[in-house]
Amino acid sequence: MIISEAIVQTNGYPTIDQEPLNRVRIYCDEDLTVGVATPAVRVGDVSFNEQAIMSMMADAADAGVDVLLFSERPLSGATCGNLYRQDLLNEEIRLSLKRIARMTKDHSLTLFLPIQFNLNKKIIKATALLHNGIIGGFMVSPFELRRLKEDDELTYLFPDRSTNVGEPVDLSGEIEEEERECWEFLDDPALTLGRKEERHRPFGPSFELISDARHEWTGDYRRLRDTLIDHSRFHHSIALYAGAGEGESVNEGVFAGHRLIVCDGHVLAEGQPFTTGLTTAVIPEKVLSELATKANLPAKKRSRDDVLDKAQEIYERFPFLMKKELDARSFFRETLTIQGQGLRSRLAAIRTRPVLGLSGGLDSALALLVCLEAAKIGGFTPDDIIAVSIPGPGTSERSRQLARQLGEATQVDFREIDISDAVDLHLKMIGHDALTHDVTYENAQARERTQILMDLANLERGIVIGTGDLSESALGWCTYNGDHMSMYTVNASVSKTAVRYLIETAASLFEEGESPVELPDDNKQTIASTLREILHRPISPELLPPHEDDSLRQITEDVVGPYEVIDFFLWHMVFHGKKPSVVYDAAIGIFSDTYDEKSIERWLKGFIRRFFRSQFKRSAAPEGVAAFPWRLSPQRAWTMPSDMSPSLWLDELESRLNRS
DSSP states (O other): OEEEEEEOOOOSSOOTTTOOSEEEEEEOSSOEEEEEEEOOOOTTOHHHHHHHHHHHHHHHHHTTOSEEEEOSSTTTOSOOGGGGGOHHHHHHHHHHHHHHHHHHHHHTOEEEEEEEEEETTEEEEEEEEEETTEEEEEEEOOOOOBGGGBOTHHHHHOSSOOOOTTSOOOOGGGSOGGGGGGGOBTTBSSOOOSSOOOTTOOOOOEEEEEEEOOOOOTTHHHHHHHHHHHHHHHHTOEEEEEEOOTTSOOSSOOOOOOEEEEETTEEEEEOOTTOOEEEEEEEOHHHHHHHHHHHTSOOOOOOGGGSOOOSSOOOOSSGGGOTTTOOHHHHHHHHHHHHHHHHHHHHHHHTOEEEEEOOSSHHHHHHHHHHHHHHHHHTOOGGGSEEEEOOOTTOOHHHHHHHHHHHHHTTOEEEEOOOHHHHHHHHHHTTOOSOSOSHHHHHHHHHHHHHHHHHHHHHTTEEEEEOOOHHHHHHTOSOTTTTTOOSEESSTTOOHHHHHHHHHHHHHHHHTTOOSSOOOHHHHHHHHHHHHHHHHSOOOOOOSOOOTTSOOSOOHHHHHOOHHHHHHHIIIIISSOOOHHHHHHHHHHHHTTTSOHHHHHHHHHHHHHHHHHTHHHHTTOOOBOOSSSOOOOTTTTOOOOTTOOOHHHHHHHHHHHHTO
């Protein structure tokens, strides 16, 4: 086998125009067995990860694998953040890499192992080529720009962006003289991995190597898979894809460990999501030869039909629901799986149990379903979940009953703690008369609930699960350091319209007898009917006492506007950067059958003011799993000053209104 050419390009999401892949041409005069591997890792534990890699290499050798690609940075884990700049971590990676390289001689493997290393006092992401017992060289990639501007790695991989990593790199000067042979590649000393001459070698087909560390999002893998198939077919290439998986940090999302082998547009092998392991395929010599011939033909051009026409914007009433891509049940199952995997991983990592405030509303109902999904995945029972109803002065009796029905029917460890007396005492301690229903009166209840949950979590060796959703975060519709705070949040990327959609689907599934955990049939029907009643109740924080007939005094949508409109604003203005005037006109067109123009104007102005005013809450948001790429978390997804003025946006909207 001869590696005849290596072309360095960026890793990431494959596109027709940019081809962000590591590409290698491999000539082989016999059948070739290829493999992609995703080991379970411990972030930062190089010794543990080295053993996992070596074990998988041995399995690959037993399976007759010739070429093996690993997932993104398995020696360290792909989520070390600024710790990639630590000398200790990089030194351990370097020593481990040598030991792994020696093992390739024993197993006759050609191994592609993504790592990071020091180069001129900079940390560079690269793919090491290990072959015949040595480190053959490195495929040094430009910094991988994450989809949706997830570019925080730019800070610690290229602090001053002065390294031109697209140029050939000579690494021999960075190592001791006696080790220099370890950095050679076949007969080429100090491998530079730029585009090279063939030197009379046979011409092999193109292998595109994608080691990825993308978060798993609802519907995303389908797009990735389709794109890889299309790309492979168009270029007559072989695509090897290995995604990071089990053990990576779930601070912001989960990693599914997808593994995929595609040859000339045909899927040869595919691993199961959320598993670790090895996926292999045999490519016959005849196919390799045919692909090499096809790849050497003049490149064809894409027809106009192959290119997405983006000239005409299409506005949907419910843009967060992905109805054109997924049916309701697929949307529910993929979303709940991602949320459950994230929570399960966090609980397993710190060996704890979930503690959840159960209000009888939409968000906490969804969070309870996520906890049940985590129980199914993690193999623990519902009674390991502590769900607490915490009624206070503003809680309606019906919400209290709905919370109890859900807690008892799901067979979790359900508890009820009334905070009415505690809130009154607290208000009197700070000089409040406990009779004036002002913002202090309201927020005292939310903060008392959070204190109860936090202290109970300490007592029970658990963590508090946050229930707040994306729409509430955008509006700042939460109490700072009250329901705003938790130890791990599960709904932060789920808009309110999506929460409703998910709960509606869950109710249907429970009616049909489906459940994340084993429950009696009567319980499933109780859960279904309870969820349906929650769906039809007005959304309310319930911080003001209800009327005498137990009807709610506070209705959220009477204050901020209907959530279907709020989510429309959020999607187009925040996540797609549209001008307020454009969003206003689009909303008029979409919602004219339901709402008048003056109402839409009022709601949009209110949304802009609330969005800017509430950034200080988002800046202090807790970690949590994201099931979708649209997020407002401060860790990666959304940054802006908390004291920024909304005047520019409000003035632009006002100019449009004055033209009417």
